[in-house]
Amino acid sequence: MNIFKISSKNLVRNKLTTILNIILVAFGVGILSILFLASNQIGNKLEKNAKDIDLVVGAKGSPLQLILSSIYQIDYPTGNIPAKDAYKLAHHPMVKRAVPLALGDNYNGYRIVGTDTSFSHLYGLSVLKGNFWQKDLEVTIGSTVASTSKLKIGDYFFGAHGLTGNGDIHKQHAYVVKGILKPEGNITDNLILTNIGSVYKMHEEKHKETHHAAAAEAKEINDKQITALLIQYKSPMSVILFPRMVNQSTNMQAASPAMESARLFSLIGIGIDTLQWFAVFIMAIAALSIFISLYNAMKERKYDLAIMRCLGASKSKLFFLVMFEGILVTLIGTCLGLLIGHAALEVIGVYQESSQAKLTGLTAVPQEIYLIWIGLFIGSLASLIPAMQIYKVDIAATLTKDR
Amino acid sequence: MINIRSLSHVYEKGRKIKFPDWQIEDMDQWLLLGASGCGKSTLLNIISGLLKPTQGEILINDTDLYTLSARSTDRFRGRHIGIIFQRPHLIRSLNVLDNLELAAVMAGVPIDHERNLLLLKDLGIGNLAKRYPDELSQGQLQRVSVARALVNKPDLLIADEPTSSLDDENAAQVIEMLTTQAKDNGAALIIATHDQRVREHIAKTYLL
Known part of the structure; x- marks a missing residue:
């Protein structure tokens, strides 16, 4: 009491x-x-997903859309940019690291991202099981993808065209799972990573069917297109100069993740x-x-x-x-x-x-x-x-x- | 035990009442008689430390009640004076036993579970310990309020008009209960009343 x-x-x-x-x-x-x-x-x-990414270069359009599509993998890409121009930028003296991205396909809603090893360096990725992709059509999948889609190392699967839905499946080539990434707690858990060549291969076949660009196979990568380029500067000084240079002197646009996410948040x-x-x-x-x-x-x-x-x-x-x-x-x-x-x-x-x-x-x-x-x-x-x-x-x- | 000297009180409206001096010994039983409105309740309130008199002093066990701080007065009242009101005034959200325990808790005295049950038994309501006030009759409620007044083994038991709403038979029973309980618990008793029926039970009277 x-x-x-x-x-x-x-x-x-x-x-x-x-x-x-x-x-x-x-x-x-x-x-x-x-x-x-x-x-x-x-x-x-x-914040986590945009960490270490100073700038994104992609096709002209909405900068917010460019950021959302290439960093957060939410929206659709603004379009494609010529790979040749992108590589020129990638070797610019102000750039420390440039990561190319080729988007366009998905598997059960998980985006298939064509990129190169610089992507795994950018996010500090390491594999839990198996290896990173090496050849065309080999993929390394994020931990969430592995757990929800039940894909194991050695499994084959077909990608579907577009960023969502299973409508238009690329049945000509099957991807093979080579490795599973450690859980990172960021966007990479939900991605299927492969090399850019695989993504091209998928779409070349597509083009052949529609009697388009028959000679595409023979062309160098440099003549092709990619979706976006994630850029890390050598020095913070470039923050002012580099985006202006891209926006004024090339046909591409540069968008800063920091600025765009601040804008998104204010909305x-x-x-x-x-x-x-x-x-x-x-x-x-x-x-x-x-x-x-x-x-x-x-x-x-x-x-x-x-x-x-x-x-x-x-x-x-x-x-x-x-x-x-x-x-x-x-x-x-x-x-x-x-x-x-x-x-x-x-x-x-x-x-x-x-x-x-x-x-x-x-x-x-x-x-x-x-x-x-x-x-x-x-x-x-x-x-x-x-x-x-x-x-x-x-x-x-x-x-x-x-x- | 209680000593009232040259006590008087002035009401807000200006009316003044003078109280005759009064000396109460241990275990004395007194009747406080007077017509309605002549100051019986006022005197009881003064004795129980609820109302500060305008003049005079009141000593209980040689303690001058109104020299104590407000908090000590409350505590003193809880430990030494048991009050039985005209109405039982039990806490309705607590059962009978909890109502008794509340008296101990509020006075800051350890709870004596056995004794509380014994008190209820002595008053013939031992079987009602777990019941709530809503479920009891007026007579039962009054017994509970007597038990509550006795919980802290008071030196003085004060009853204000305990028989006013009762018939002859019940009134006699209540007076009988109060006198025996006061005697058994070693407490002095003051019954304030204008009820002539009570006079035959108690010898000493203090008239206002």
Whole structure:
């Protein structure tokens, strides 16, 4: 028998009000925790995948689209660029490392990326089992691809044309799995890596069928096209000069991942802000509801509290009793809200289509600690005025009056 | 045990009541008589430390009640004075036994589970320990409130109009219960009433 027991017994007695208040708090906290988690995870993913990439060069079009398609593997590419021009840029003195990308096919929604060994250096990849690809039509697959598609080393599979869907399958050539990458926690987990030659081979056959470019096989790689070039500078000085040079003197465009993801985030940010205000609004209603129910209950509880005073309880003890009730409700609500937030995000993650930006509810962010504090603060704020009534109650008058 | 000297109280509206001096010894049983509105409740509130008198002093076990801090007064009341109100005023969210334990907790005294059960048994309501106040009759509730007043082994038991809403038979029973319980628990007893039926049970009277 202590303050905790008295409070909780009283809360149980007023079940419906207590449940309503807990739900209100939980709803507000739930929304906020989803926002925190989602924006944190998206931000992390953007950052992690763009790490060490200073610039992307691709066909003219939307710079954001270029970044999304070639770094985050979400959107469609802006088009192709001549391989010859790309290689010229790659050997520019300001460039430390240039990674060519040839996109266009997928397997069960996982993109097949034609590139070279510089890609694995850029992301610091290593194989878990098997080897990196060496010859045409050999692939090394990301860990997520391996676990969800059940592909093993030595398995053959056909790629499908396009970046999603299994509509147009390239049945002329089958890829063979040569290795599986270690899980990296970034985009490479969801990719199928091969050399650029394989990607060409797939599409040359295609062209033959449609009686196009019959002589293509004979041409050098330099006459062909690639999708984009990921570039790492030698020195930070190039940040200003290099993109301008690309945009002005070539037929290609240069886009900076840092700038574009900042722009993307500011676009998403409006939605996040709106939701955040909505959640704050719900929390305010929760606080008001707790305040009203405690305040109303005080009329009835006046007798209880007067009795406790008669039994020897000090005013401060009863003050904390009332405060504790409000705080207990918000604390339970906050914990429930965090639980709901995490569960909801996990469910969202399961039903998400794009495998590249999957959200999960199984991680926590430090901001959630603040949510608990905010919950406690709201609880104490809402119960402060009702609790102050303790100091006003005239015990003698209350108890001699009839109930 | 209790010493009231030259006590008087002025109400907010300006009415002044002077209380005759009063000396109560250990285990004395007193009747506080007077018509409604002559200050019985006021005097009881003053004795129990709920209302500071305008003038005079009140000593309980040689402690001047109103020289203590607010917190100590509350604690003193919880440990030394058991109060039985006209209405039972039990906490409705707690069962009978919890209501008794609450008295100990609020006064900061260790809980004596065995004794609480014994008290309920003595008052003939031993089988109601786990019931909630809503489920009890008025008579049973009053017994619980007597038991609660006795939980902390008080030196003084105060009952305010305990018989006003009862018929002759029940009134006699309640007075009988109060006098024997006070005697058994070694407490002095003050019954405030305007009920003439009580007079025949208790010899000493203090008239307002």
